[in-house]
Amino acid sequence: MDFDEIKKTWKNSFKDDELLNKEEIEAKLKIKSKSNIALGKVKRNYKLELIIGIGMSIYFIIWMLIYISDEYKLLLSLFTFLFFGTLISFTWRNYNKVRKTVISSDQLKPALVKTIKDIERYVNFNTSTFSKYLLLPFAICFGMFIGIFVGVGEEGMNAVMEILENRIIRIVIILVVLSVIFIPFSQYMTKKMYKQHLDELKQCLKEFEEFED
Amino acid sequence: MSNRNLKQEFISLIEKHQGIIHKVSRMYCDKEECRRDLFQDILVQLWQSFSSFNHKSKFSTWMYRVALNTAIAQFRKDKKNNEDLTPDVPVNVPEEESFKEKEDRINLVHKAINKLSKAEKAIIILYMDDYSYEEISEISGLTISNVGVKINRIKAKLQKILKELEYGL
Numbered sequence: 001m002d003f004d005e006i007k008k009t010w011k012n013s014f015k016d017d018e019l020l021n022k023e024e025i026e027a028k029l030k031i032k033s034k035s036n037i038a039l040g041k042v043k044r045n046y047k048l049e050l051i052i053g054i055g056m057s058i059y060f061i062i063w064m065l066i067y068i069s070d071e072y073k074l075l076l077s078l079f080t081f082l083f084f085g086t087l088i089s090f091t092w093r094n095y096n097k098v099r100k101t102v103i104s105s106d107q108l109k110p111a112l113v114k115t116i117k118d119i120e121r122y123v124n125f126n127t128s129t130f131s132k133y134l135l136l137p138f139a140i141c142f143g144m145f146i147g148i149f150v151g152v153g154e155e156g157m158n159a160v161m162e163i164l165e166n167r168i169i170r171i172v173i174i175l176v177v178l179s180v181i182f183i184p185f186s187q188y189m190t191k192k193m194y195k196q197h198l199d200e201l202k203q204c205l206k207e208f209e210e211f212e213d
Numbered sequence: 214m215s216n217r218n219l220k221q222e223f224i225s226l227i228e229k230h231q232g233i234i235h236k237v238s239r240m241y242c243d244k245e246e247c248r249r250d251l252f253q254d255i256l257v258q259l260w261q262s263f264s265s266f267n268h269k270s271k272f273s274t275w276m277y278r279v280a281l282n283t284a285i286a287q288f289r290k291d292k293k294n295n296e297d298l299t300p301d302v303p304v305n306v307p308e309e310e311s312f313k314e315k316e317d318r319i320n321l322v323h324k325a326i327n328k329l330s331k332a333e334k335a336i337i338i339l340y341m342d343d344y345s346y347e348e349i350s351e352i353s354g355l356t357i358s359n360v361g362v363k364i365n366r367i368k369a370k371l372q373k374i375l376k377e378l379e380y381g382l
Contacts, residue, residue: 001375003368006322007341013319018235025224025231028256035257036250037286102261103283105275107354108335111282197288200331204285207332211355211363 038115038197039101042122045193046095053091057084060146068149072157076149083142087135094125109208116201119194126190132183140178144171223263226272227256233276233342234259240338241284243327251287255280270351277344277352281335325374329367336360337367 001009020028035041060080064073098118104111125131145160152159164171227234234255242248259279266275329337339349349364350357 001318001322001372001379003372006325006371006375009318009322010326010341013323014232014235014239019231020228022224022228025227025256026220028253029220029224029260031253033250033253033257035254036288037254037258037283038288039286040254041288103258103279103286105262105265105279105282107278107352108281108285108332109354111278112285115282115286201286204331207330208353208355211332211336211359 037103038119038194038201039098039103041193042119043095043098045122046091046098049091050088050095053084053088057081057088060084069157080142083138090125094121097121109205112201112205112208116198116205119198119201123190123194123198127187132187136183136186137175137179140175140182144174219263220260223260226276227259230273230276233273233280236338236342237277237280237284239323240326240334241287241331243323251284254287255283258283274348274352277339281338281352285331285335321375321378325371325378328374329371333363333367333370336363337371340364340367 034044057080061077064077064080068076098121101118104114106114148160148163152163234252237255238248238251242251259276262279266272326334326337336349336353336355339352344352346357346360346364349355349360353360355363
């Protein structure tokens with residue numbers, strides 16, 4: 001098949017009855033569908049992380065104000081607020097950078113560079129040393145601490161301190177084990193969700209660069 | 214211009230140039246569901262970017278850029294199926310050939326196109342849609358001479374793939 005024939009066949013494969021009228025186009029614009037492009041997915045994930053973070057912080061603070069004894073409730077609420085506040089502010093900062101971003105109308109190569117940068121920002125944050133070795137273990141510590149507090153009930157901070165003193169080795173071991181499980185798991189999930197797609201986009205960019213050689 | 218008027222202008226332009234979205238969706242998706250999703254994504258992205266359209270370039274050129282950028286950035290859910298596909302492509306073919314033959318030929322061409330990379334698809338779709346080298350250069354960002362060289366390579370590659378598919382190599 002010569003190329004003119006290929007072109008003719010390709011052109012003939014489009015049917016006029018597929019064309020939409022104005023009303024149909026307007027109706028499609030009103031549909032709130034889930035975007036399948038990378039940027040849309042990143043935006044959705046940031047939003048989800050923000051909603052979960054804000055929801056959890058509100059839940060924990062209310063729980064502490066109700067159940068923790070007066071002596072410690074302020075301190076622990078502040079601690080919780082700072083922890084979630086840091087987490088939420090990092091997420092918000094990153095989300096803010098992409099939330100108004102739309103697919104570029106730039107030429108293909110610069111647009112691709114921009115898309116890669118936006119996705120990398122998300123992936124890099126989740127795979128950063130800060131996130132891996134500080135945020136995640138800290139979140140586990142926080143969870144354990146809250147767990148101990150729930151466990152001691154009315155006995156208060158002295159009982160918590162007693163547990164920490166007597167079972168510190170066990171607590172450290174649990175922390176290490178949980179970190180060893182959750183750090184690779186979170187990295188695997190991030191890579192599974194984005195790495196492959198990112199590699200595809202980088203390959204595409206490489207091709208555009210090779211076109212210029 | 215009010216938002217209502219802007220939207221009406223946009224819809225009129227899309228109605229006139231919607232073939233571009235259909236072609237890009239078909240070029241990057243072999244399955245009907247994927248095509249429908251991509252069509253929707255492109256339409257939404259075009260509307261969200263419409264305020265940035267400065268009327269300096271032709272609307273169709275701007276539209277092709279946004280459409281191709283969206284298609285390149287999409288997640289491919291049906292990647293595994295791409296290797297062995299018979300696209301569910303509606304056909305519209307000249308009358309002198311038998312329906313089956315024409316359908317087979319169209320499916321073969323789409324199957325061959327589907328084997329090209331995302332970057333190659335972006336260049337060849339513009340060429341097949343009769344865009345000049347200058348316009349392809351303006352959309353892709355490649356130099357005119359590189360466009361010429363690349364198109365010749367892609368044409369040769371496409372013909373080779375077709376030959377392999379035809380003879381079951």
